[in-house]
Amino acid sequence: MPKAIVSLNYQLCDPNQCDQGVCRAVALCRRKVLHQEKPFEPPQLNSELCLGCAVCTTACSVHALMVLPW
Numbered sequence: 001m002p003k004a005i006v007s008l009n010y011q012l013c014d015p016n017q018c019d020q021g022v023c024r025a026v027a028l029c030r031r032k033v034l035h036q037e038k039p040f041e042p043p044q045l046n047s048e049l050c051l052g053c054a055v056c057t058t059a060c061s062v063h064a065l066m067v068l069p070w
């Protein structure tokens with residue numbers, strides 16, 4: 001089975017739409033793949049740690065996070 005990892009579309013990501021600029025997806029990832037330096041900035045990804053579980057994608061209302069085959 002091919003490995004899948006999370007991908008962030010930076011053109012779709014708009015932290016202004018998230019509560020107080022905090023990325024809702026960050027807290028959902030138990031692998032801590034997602035990291036937000038500060039509110040109102042897009043999250044950064046440490047994709048090598050990603051399990052491809054897609055839990056984080058459910059948090060993003062603009063569908064900026066996707067799990068793609070790697």
Ligand code: SF4
Nearest residue numbers: 013014018023024060
């Ligand atoms: S990835 Fe989605 S939930 Fe996270 S900051 Fe961007 S728009 Fe908000």
Ligand code: SF4
Nearest residue numbers: 029050051053054056
């Ligand atoms: S797909 Fe799963 S492991 Fe990967 S960043 Fe999202 S929640 Fe974390």
